[in-house]
Amino acid sequence: MAASVTDYLRAHQERIVAELIEFAGIPSVSTDSAYADGMSAAAKWVAVHLENAGIRKVQILPTARHPVVYGEWLDALGAPTLLVYGHYDVQPPDPLDAWQNPPFEPQIREGRLYARGVSDDKGPMLIPIKVAEAFLATEERLPINVKFLFEGEEEIGSPSLEPFIAAHKELLAADYVLSADGAMWRVDLPSITVASRGMAGLEFTLTGAAKDLHSGRHGGAVANALHAMAELVAGLHAPDGRVAVAGFYDDVVDLTDAERAALALLPFDSTDYLAQTGAPATFGEAGYTTLERMWARPTLEVNGMWGGYQGQGSKTVIPHEAHAKITCRLVPDQNPADITAKVARHLEIHTPPGVRLSIRYDHHEALPYRLPTEHVGLHIASQVLADLYATAPVRVRMGGTLPVSELFQRLLGIYTVFFSFSTADEDFHAPNEFFRLQRLEEGMLAWAKFWEMAGIQE
Amino acid sequence: MAASVTDYLRAHQERIVAELIEFAGIPSVSTDSAYADGMSAAAKWVAVHLENAGIRKVQILPTARHPVVYGEWLDALGAPTLLVYGHYDVQPPDPLDAWQNPPFEPQIREGRLYARGVSDDKGPMLIPIKVAEAFLATEERLPINVKFLFEGEEEIGSPSLEPFIAAHKELLAADYVLSADGAMWRVDLPSITVASRGMAGLEFTLTGAAKDLHSGRHGGAVANALHAMAELVAGLHAPDGRVAVAGFYDDVVDLTDAERAALALLPFDSTDYLAQTGAPATFGEAGYTTLERMWARPTLEVNGMWGGYQGQGSKTVIPHEAHAKITCRLVPDQNPADITAKVARHLEIHTPPGVRLSIRYDHHEALPYRLPTEHVGLHIASQVLADLYATAPVRVRMGGTLPVSELFQRLLGIYTVFFSFSTADEDFHAPNEFFRLQRLEEGMLAWAKFWEMAGIQE
Numbered sequence: 001m002a003a004s005v006t007d008y009l010r011a012h013q014e015r016i017v018a019e020l021i022e023f024a025g026i027p028s029v030s031t032d033s034a035y036a037d038g039m040s041a042a043a044k045w046v047a048v049h050l051e052n053a054g055i056r057k058v059q060i061l062p063t064a065r066h067p068v069v070y071g072e073w074l075d076a077l078g079a080p081t082l083l084v085y086g087h088y089d090v091q092p093p094d095p096l097d098a099w100q101n102p103p104f105e106p107q108i109r110e111g112r113l114y115a116r117g118v119s120d121d122k123g124p125m126l127i128p129i130k131v132a133e134a135f136l137a138t139e140e141r142l143p144i145n146v147k148f149l150f151e152g153e154e155e156i157g158s159p160s161l162e163p164f165i166a167a168h169k170e171l172l173a174a175d176y177v178l179s180a181d182g183a184m185w186r187v188d189l190p191s192i193t194v195a196s197r198g199m200a201g202l203e204f205t206l207t208g209a210a211k212d213l214h215s216g217r218h219g220g221a222v223a224n225a226l227h228a229m230a231e232l233v234a235g236l237h238a239p240d241g242r243v244a245v246a247g248f249y250d251d252v253v254d255l256t257d258a259e260r261a262a263l264a265l266l267p268f269d270s271t272d273y274l275a276q277t278g279a280p281a282t283f284g285e286a287g288y289t290t291l292e293r294m295w296a297r298p299t300l301e302v303n304g305m306w307g308g309y310q311g312q313g314s315k316t317v318i319p320h321e322a323h324a325k326i327t328c329r330l331v332p333d334q335n336p337a338d339i340t341a342k343v344a345r346h347l348e349i350h351t352p353p354g355v356r357l358s359i360r361y362d363h364h365e366a367l368p369y370r371l372p373t374e375h376v377g378l379h380i381a382s383q384v385l386a387d388l389y390a391t392a393p394v395r396v397r398m399g400g401t402l403p404v405s406e407l408f409q410r411l412l413g414i415y416t417v418f419f420s421f422s423t424a425d426e427d428f429h430a431p432n433e434f435f436r437l438q439r440l441e442e443g444m445l446a447w448a449k450f451w452e453m454a455g456i457q458e
Numbered sequence: 459m460a461a462s463v464t465d466y467l468r469a470h471q472e473r474i475v476a477e478l479i480e481f482a483g484i485p486s487v488s489t490d491s492a493y494a495d496g497m498s499a500a501a502k503w504v505a506v507h508l509e510n511a512g513i514r515k516v517q518i519l520p521t522a523r524h525p526v527v528y529g530e531w532l533d534a535l536g537a538p539t540l541l542v543y544g545h546y547d548v549q550p551p552d553p554l555d556a557w558q559n560p561p562f563e564p565q566i567r568e569g570r571l572y573a574r575g576v577s578d579d580k581g582p583m584l585i586p587i588k589v590a591e592a593f594l595a596t597e598e599r600l601p602i603n604v605k606f607l608f609e610g611e612e613e614i615g616s617p618s619l620e621p622f623i624a625a626h627k628e629l630l631a632a633d634y635v636l637s638a639d640g641a642m643w644r645v646d647l648p649s650i651t652v653a654s655r656g657m658a659g660l661e662f663t664l665t666g667a668a669k670d671l672h673s674g675r676h677g678g679a680v681a682n683a684l685h686a687m688a689e690l691v692a693g694l695h696a697p698d699g700r701v702a703v704a705g706f707y708d709d710v711v712d713l714t715d716a717e718r719a720a721l722a723l724l725p726f727d728s729t730d731y732l733a734q735t736g737a738p739a740t741f742g743e744a745g746y747t748t749l750e751r752m753w754a755r756p757t758l759e760v761n762g763m764w765g766g767y768q769g770q771g772s773k774t775v776i777p778h779e780a781h782a783k784i785t786c787r788l789v790p791d792q793n794p795a796d797i798t799a800k801v802a803r804h805l806e807i808h809t810p811p812g813v814r815l816s817i818r819y820d821h822h823e824a825l826p827y828r829l830p831t832e833h834v835g836l837h838i839a840s841q842v843l844a845d846l847y848a849t850a851p852v853r854v855r856m857g858g859t860l861p862v863s864e865l866f867q868r869l870l871g872i873y874t875v876f877f878s879f880s881t882a883d884e885d886f887h888a889p890n891e892f893f894r895l896q897r898l899e900e901g902m903l904a905w906a907k908f909w910e911m912a913g914i915q916e
Contacts, residue, residue, distance in 0.1 A: 197674060201772055210736020215759045216655060216858025219787045220751030221731070223741035226760040226782075230691035237685060273679070278668020278778075283681035283812035293678030301673045302684040303775050304766035309783060314659055314821050316785050317761050320736075324684075325767060327774050329677045354741035363772050400674020 008134040009444045016130050016444075017113070017437060019049070020106075023122050024115035027104045030066055030089035031156045039152055042088045043067050046129075046150050053133035055148065061168075063160030066152030070171070073132065074145045079455045081145035083174035083414070085404060086125025086181050087154035090117025091429050098431035112434040120428030123435035124180040124420045125150060127443040134448065143455030147174055154181065158403055165411045176377050177408050178450070182418035185396045187425060187436070189267070190385040192378065193418040195370040196398035196405065197298070198330035200339040201363030204347055205323050206232065206355040212308070212317040219318060223354025226307045229322035231352050233302055236326075236343075240286035243300045243328075245346040251333045253370075255296050263291050266394055295397035299329045300343070322355075327363065329399065336365035366401040369409065369416075377417035377454070384449045388442060419450065466592040467902045474588050474902075475571070475895060477507070478564075481580050482573035485562045488524055488547035489614045497610055500546045501525050504587075504608050511591035513606065519626075521618035524610030528629070531590065532603045537913045539603035541632035541872070543862060544583025544639050545612035548575025549887050556889035570892040578886030581893035582878045583608060583638040585901040592906065601913030605632055612639065616861055623869045634835050635866050636908070640876035643854045645883060645894070647725065648843040650836065651876040653753070653828040654856035654863065656788035658797040659761075659821030662805055663781050664690065664813040670766070670775040677776060681812025684765045687780035689810050691760055694784075694801075698744035701758045701786075703804040709791045711828075713754050721749050724852055753855035757787045758801070780813075785821065787857065794823035824859045827867060827874075835875035835912070842907045846900060877908065 003011065028042035029035040043060050046069045050058045055071035066089060074081065093103035093116045101107035106115035113123070128148070135142045149172060151161055165172060185191040208225045209218075238244045255263070268291045270282055284293040293299075303326065308319030328339050344359050351357040371378055385393040405416035421443030427433045461469065486500035487493035501518050504527045508516045513529035524547060532539065551561035551574045559565035564573035571581070586606070593600045607630060611618055623630060643649040666683045667676075696702045713721070726749045728740055742751040751757075761784065766777030786797050802817050809815040829836055843851040863874035879901030885891045 197677075199674075199774070203772075208737050208741075213735060214858065215757070215761065215785060216657075216787060216856070218735065218752065219655075219757040219759055219857055220742045220746075220755055221740055221748050222735060222737040223739070224759050226763045227691065227695060230688045230760070230763070233685065233688035234692035277671060277676065277680060279666050279680040279812065280814055281681070281812050282679055283666075284678045288678075290679050294676065297678055299673070299677040301677055301682055301774075301776055302688070302766065303673065303773055303777065304768050305684045305688070305777075305780070306764035306766075306768050308760065308762035308764075310762050310764050310781070314661075314783055314785060315761055316657070316659075316759075318759055319761065319763075322763070323768070325772055327673060327772060329674060354737065354739050356738055398674070399677055400672065 003138055005134045005138050005448045006445060008138050009130065009441070009448065013441055016126070017440065020113065020118070020123055020126050020440065023126060024106045024113070024118045025104050028089050028117065028152070029092050030153050032092060039066050039089065043069050043152060046088050049129055050148060053129055054136035055132055063164050065160050068152070068164055069148070069150040071148045072146065073142050076142055076145045076455060079144045080175040081147065081173070082454065083147045083149060083172055083177045083408070084128045085149050085177050085179045085416070087121050087151045088125065089152045089155050090120070090122070091155050095431060100432055108437070111437050113437055114432055114434045116433055119422040119426035119433055119435040121154070121181045121422070123440055124422050124443065127421065127440065127447050128180055131444055131447040131451065135451070143451045147172060161404065162407055162411070165407055169412060172412060174412070174414060176375070176414050177405070177416035178377065179404070179416050179418045180420055181404070182402070182420040183422045183424045183426070184420065185394070185424055186267070187423045190389045190391065190393035191396045192381050192385070192393050193398055194378065194395045195295070195332065196368065196400065196402040198334065198336055198368035198406070199327055199364060199366040199401050200330060200336035201325070201327035202340055202343060203323065203325045203360040203363065205321060205358050206351065207321050207358070208355045209318070209320040212320050215316040215318050222318065223352070224318045225322040225355055226319050228352040228355040229305065229307060229324060232347060232350055233305065233324060235350050236300055236346070241284050242286065243298070245300065245342050247342050248298065248300070248339065251335065251338070252298060253332045255292065260292065262395060263295070264289065266291060266396070294399045296331055298331050298334055300326060302326055330368045332368045332370040334368055336367065340365070366403060367406045367410065369402055369405045371415050371417065375415055375417070377415070380450055380453045381417055381419055384446050384453065387449070388446050419447070421446070461596055463592045463596050463906045464903060466596050467588065467899070467906065471899055474584070475898065478571065478576065478581055478584050478898065481584060482564045482571070482576045483562050486547050486575065486610070487550050488611050490550060497524050497547065501527050501610060504546050507587050508606060511587055512594035513590055519622070521622050523618050526610070526622055527606070527608040529606045530604065531600050534600055534603045534913060537602045538633040539605065539631070540912065541605045541607060541630055541635045542586045543607050543635050543637045543874070544586070545579050545609045546583065547610045547613050548578070548580070549613050553889060558890055566895070569895050571895055572890055572892045574891055577880040577884035577891055577893040579612070579639045579880070581898055582880050582901065585879060585898065585905050586638055589902055589905040589909065592902070593909070601909045605630060619862065620865055620869070623865055627870060630870060632870070632872060634833070634872050635863070635874040636835065637862070637874050637876045638878055639862070640878040641880045641882045641884070642878065643852070643882055644725070645881045648847045648849065648851035649854045650839050650843070650851050651856055652836065652853045653790070654826065654858060654860040655756070656792065656794055656826035656864070657785055657822060657824040657859050658788060658794035659783070659785035660798055660801060661781070661783045661818040661821065663779060663816050664809065665779050665816070666813045667776070667778040670778050673774040673776050680776065681810070682776045683780040683813055684777050686810040686813040687763065687765060687782060690805060690808055691763065691782060693808050694758055694804070699742050700744065701756065703758065703800050705800050706756065706758070706797065709793065709796070710756060711790045713750060718750065720853060721753070722747065724749060724854070752857045754789055756789050756792055758784060760784055788826045790826045790828040792826060794825065798823070824861060825864050825868065827860055827863045829873050829875065833873055833875070835873070838908055838911045839875055839877055842904050842911065845907070846904050877905070879904070
């Protein structure tokens, strides 16, 4: 009898690390056309390794910019189909002189592999490829059906992914997504990301007179657009920090007592947080903890506001125009278009006398995301992590958006289970990005276990 | 017996216009060093014409930048001494292609002399020189003592005037200033400017976190400096438009019923005003007319306010810094330092939680100015204008500051009577500036009458 999947992975660990070093050495920076060769080399590297693993129909599928690498293995009759997601592109490596080793010459130091993109997302995305290889080498089959989708534009906002998914709905059809991207919250605590906030936004302008007026000649006669702006923006929040827009909270799914209790158990230290951010105090909606406000409550933030004279010294004008940009972070089941309309209505109703309001609606929108607590993939992930780390994983949320989960949900109607083995402290998007090699091993064992359990579960 | 002063002025009107054409042809632009020759030529032209008129001790007195032209005639024993003020520098002529004639090649069209600086202030300042010439040519004496002070930096904010006056207090000592600068409010209504507003200001910054934070990761956790700024700025005014700073109105001398009645009689059309400024409505402190608010009530204006992202599209940050510049227009007897301190105190008390306040105090300050209603010069000016135009002159105020009157009051302890014959519609500071030649004649008759009455009055 052949070795077990676990034995295979352990026996080949050294070779797999060598492969990751090779992969991380390819400079696949998606944002910079100077790295075009690196991008196509990385896509090819992924395709070759999928084929070598025994995955079928491996294709490098073109998009408007960087290609998607696709592959599948669909012979597990009756078993569920998972769509495995990851990305082979990386952030730019600048500033170069802040790196201890050149960013595309990976180096192992104290159990960590240092290289640009090794944690985000080359290490984590290599895991399911190697797990597939181990199953096919030892058992000649996978316990479930798998489709692999590795994109090359995650670090530039995935502009081609939406049209790609829309054009390949049948090819990508699956029971749910298992994402190799994302990151665990803390290195000492297994976690699963189960929700992210959505986004809505707009920009608006208040206009008084036809031009800036001399504050001596005209002061007292006409409205100052900045005063009107201050009044309007101040009125967007109540004194207790709640958003004062009518209906803003209508569709918010309140946290259950159990969810609040679970959040309260998470290790979050306000003092540390304030030291990190440099803020003099935490601040926000009354009646919620800071973690609740960041993860599970919607916000309305003015991202920019300006008008009048900003140069040195003084200029005695009554500014005739004032501008503001607003974005809202949304939670389930708030809808971006509905929230945008409610904010706009608030602005219209509350525009002070003496100025005119105009609104621009070209802001990016994203739906909030939440994996149902009863989702099978969540149960499996929880159990696998609990077994592996001998402690129940915590369920965390993202304050930001997770655009891919929103895309998969909207276009394919399926949820995404985040099952990444990178950690939020691994300096992705910064110099000296690293990936813990122990996590590579743990991740492969965990993914193998996940697939086995998913194959039985159905 | 020699001709009367009036006959002399009428007889020499054509020659005087020719002199004004010559004077206005000298390009004395004070702000631009390319016009240095024009500046010294203009100073010399003034000095020569003072001497030719019979004025004594004519001197071109250097300052840090452009010289002051001084002259005096002090043989009217027992009569009061007037300090005559004007300026020989002019605004830059740009944009040149908007002029019908080259700005320094004066041209008469339909009773108007077109040239840069002819209304502001070469025409008006030539009047007292020619009146002195007429008295000395016909009567060999002036009815009063006169000191002439013509500066060359009015159009650049008179930076050298304060040190000059401070250094020549004895030379400039007088009973009051009679200013050839300033302008009548309307061409069809004689007016005397009796008050101007002062100024105080400061700049302040609110700081939250140490840097802009991602609104996804951190939204809901810390204060947004722009929200705090909006709240703080909105609180500077009450809903009824009054300034909400404690003690702001303490030292305001309220308008008397008679003053309000006089202001109410002035021709001010809100519809015209809104058409001019493009504002959708007039706006300001409740309980006062627009003209009262512009001229006789103090204001607090935010001249600039900014923070966060101002570029195209959106950037989802929680801005950590917000800035604002404030200036106040003051009325008698408000004191700039006192008002600055009160505004600062308001900001300190009302800074919202979660942000820190810092204030910069380097703004320009100016005292408000008001000519007492019982001032002898005001009485004479009123009577002269009433006789000349067969209608009582209206008393108007300036919404802006009149820096020279403030300087004369502060450094010499004397009031300024504005007695200019330019009109606010003569496009000074714009292309095609002009001066009505009829005003030149009327102005000379009026100044002659003024001096005669001032000589008798005492």
